Amino acid sequence: MSNLEGAPVEANDVRGRVAELHAIREQVRRGPSERATQAQKAKGKLTARERIDLLLDEGSFTEVEPLRRHRATGFGLEAKRPYTDGVITGWGTVHGRTVFVYAHDFRIFGGALGEAHATKIHKIMDKAIAAGAPLVSLNDGAGARIQEGVSALAGYGGIFQRNTKASGVIPQISVMLGPCAGGAAYSPALTDFVFMVRETSQMFITGPDVVRAVTGEEITQNGLGGADVHAETSGVAHFAYDDEETCLEEVRYLLSLLPQNNRENPPRVESADPADRTGEVLLDLVPADGNRPYDMRKVIEELVDDGDHLEVHERWATNIICSLARLDGQVVGIVANQPQSLAGVLDIEASEKAARFIQMCDAFNIPIITLLDVPGFLPGVDQEHGGIIRHGAKLLYAYCNATVPRISVILRKAYGGAYIVMDSQSIGADLTYAWPTNEIAVMGAEGAANVIFRKQIAEADDPEAMRSRMVKEYKAELMHPYYAAERGLVDDVIDPAETRSVLIRSLAMLASKHADLPSRKHGNPPQ
Numbered sequence: 001m002s003n004l005e006g007a008p009v010e011a012n013d014v015r016g017r018v019a020e021l022h023a024i025r026e027q028v029r030r031g032p033s034e035r036a037t038q039a040q041k042a043k044g045k046l047t048a049r050e051r052i053d054l055l056l057d058e059g060s061f062t063e064v065e066p067l068r069r070h071r072a073t074g075f076g077l078e079a080k081r082p083y084t085d086g087v088i089t090g091w092g093t094v095h096g097r098t099v100f101v102y103a104h105d106f107r108i109f110g111g112a113l114g115e116a117h118a119t120k121i122h123k124i125m126d127k128a129i130a131a132g133a134p135l136v137s138l139n140d141g142a143g144a145r146i147q148e149g150v151s152a153l154a155g156y157g158g159i160f161q162r163n164t165k166a167s168g169v170i171p172q173i174s175v176m177l178g179p180c181a182g183g184a185a186y187s188p189a190l191t192d193f194v195f196m197v198r199e200t201s202q203m204f205i206t207g208p209d210v211v212r213a214v215t216g217e218e219i220t221q222n223g224l225g226g227a228d229v230h231a232e233t234s235g236v237a238h239f240a241y242d243d244e245e246t247c248l249e250e251v252r253y254l255l256s257l258l259p260q261n262n263r264e265n266p267p268r269v270e271s272a273d274p275a276d277r278t279g280e281v282l283l284d285l286v287p288a289d290g291n292r293p294y295d296m297r298k299v300i301e302e303l304v305d306d307g308d309h310l311e312v313h314e315r316w317a318t319n320i321i322c323s324l325a326r327l328d329g330q331v332v333g334i335v336a337n338q339p340q341s342l343a344g345v346l347d348i349e350a351s352e353k354a355a356r357f358i359q360m361c362d363a364f365n366i367p368i369i370t371l372l373d374v375p376g377f378l379p380g381v382d383q384e385h386g387g388i389i390r391h392g393a394k395l396l397y398a399y400c401n402a403t404v405p406r407i408s409v410i411l412r413k414a415y416g417g418a419y420i421v422m423d424s425q426s427i428g429a430d431l432t433y434a435w436p437t438n439e440i441a442v443m444g445a446e447g448a449a450n451v452i453f454r455k456q457i458a459e460a461d462d463p464e465a466m467r468s469r470m471v472k473e474y475k476a477e478l479m480h481p482y483y484a485a486e487r488g489l490v491d492d493v494i495d496p497a498e499t500r501s502v503l504i505r506s507l508a509m510l511a512s513k514h515a516d517l518p519s520r521k522h523g524n525p526p527q
Contacts (some may be wrong), residue, residue, distance in 0.1 A: 025066070028083045045140065045200055071115075087105060087121060114152050134260065136173045139175060139184075144183070160187060171364065176194065179201070296336045333360075367510065405430055
């Protein structure tokens with residue numbers, strides 16, 4: 001007898017067995033029922049297989065364990081044993097390079113994780129690590145399968161352990177396309193990048209009902225853990241999009257900028273943008289007056305190939321920009337202060353954002369370009385009580401620990417501890433350049449004059465006139481553009497229009513850089 005109802009076969013009939021196989025495969029491909037599929041569509045969501053088709057190159061997907069079924073009993077589970085057990089796993093290609101993927105199928109048990117479901121994910125994660133290829137998870141699940149009890153929880157533990165093992169070894173990307181609640185949310189948090197889709201995806205440890213019961217607060221699922229909340233407020237999501245199609249296309253783009261693993265360099269492409277292109281527009285983009293804001297994104301667009309860059313955490317900690325781009329076809333990570341937001345100061349969130357981005361770049365052999373225009377750390381009781389010291393130290397640690405090529409360019413202000421932290425030469429930057437508008441100092445001229453010349457200003461007949469004179473004197477002595485160059489603290493003062501070509505030549509020289517860290521199990525970074 002056949003395992004598929006209504007399709008009996010002769011025991012020795014090979015053609016019949018093959019026909020049975022194809023019938024089962026078709027059943028697996030269709031999923032549990034048309035009704036379940038329509039319910040998924042009614043929520044504005046694609047099916048798991050449609051998502052995989054959008055992510056991977058056409059016809060490249062190879063599925064692993066499509067016929068897997070759970071063996072659990074009790075609570076009616078023994079009567080419901082669908083193929084795949086609610087997760088589709090396998091590999092394919094993105095732009096011709098191997099990528100492993102697993103996708104929750106919400107139509108089966110709401111995508112909830114049971115023992116068999118978890119075992120499939122464990123297997124595909126192990127294969128991704130062994131093959132040295134990126135892993136993309138398409139998340140749309142209701143958490144642990146309650147009917148299977150502690151076995152489901154142990155399944156999550158196995159995922160977390162593998163997320164950690166793979167960290168810094170292969171790129172891990174989590175795409176949130178539905179609910180992700182409770183302990184399940186920790187797997188995306190352990191990965192390198194998190195994508196979310198507005199209205200249909202949510203992440204939280206405790207849902208609105210629990211929040212209401214414990215605190216009395218009324219809030220919706222999207223208000224608690226929707227895409228915009230995590231993209232703007234919590235910083236959990238790196239990217240947020242309006243629809244699944246756009247989201248998955250951007251995942252493909254991100255993968256094109258990343259290496260397969262930590263033993264390879266990111267893919268280089270031929271660039272039609274001339275390496276020696278000058279950027280005269282930069283002379284007008286950045287005002288010489290340090291108090292006037294401008295959009296650092298426009299500076300980045302002028303420097304990189306074809307003005308194209310992928311900003312990470314675009315809407316969180318907006319006073320610093322972290323982007324992936326190409327210079328003469330080579331992938332680089334760009335960290336830049338944003339004068340349009342909080343004058344580009346460093347604070348707790350900006351420090352955390354940049355630190356993790358730098359660690360990611362260093363793990364995957366992506367050179368780091370730092371564009372400085374920083375007036376210092378944000379002062380305030382909230383910042384100090386919130387731990388700006390330890391959070392700022394995360395950024396310092398990340399830079400000091402990075403062994404990839406590191407080049408910094410000081411556009412304008414670079415004051416105090418923030419100057420040191422933002423990849424100064426003293427903490428290991430390979431090359432440091434400055435524009436002729438740069439001001440490197442312990443603090444701004446006004447503040448410095450008030451400290452140094454306090455007595456003279458207080459005793460003067462006209463204190464304001466004296467303060468103004470002392471400010472000019474301080475600027476002339478210690479803040480002129482060539483002060484740092486005269487002392488070897490920058491390698492050169494360059495014409496802003498030549499910045500692109502200078503960076504490209506510098507990257508070419510540093511291409512064979514090799515730096516070893518001290519022998520140790522691992523560091524103990526500030527938390």
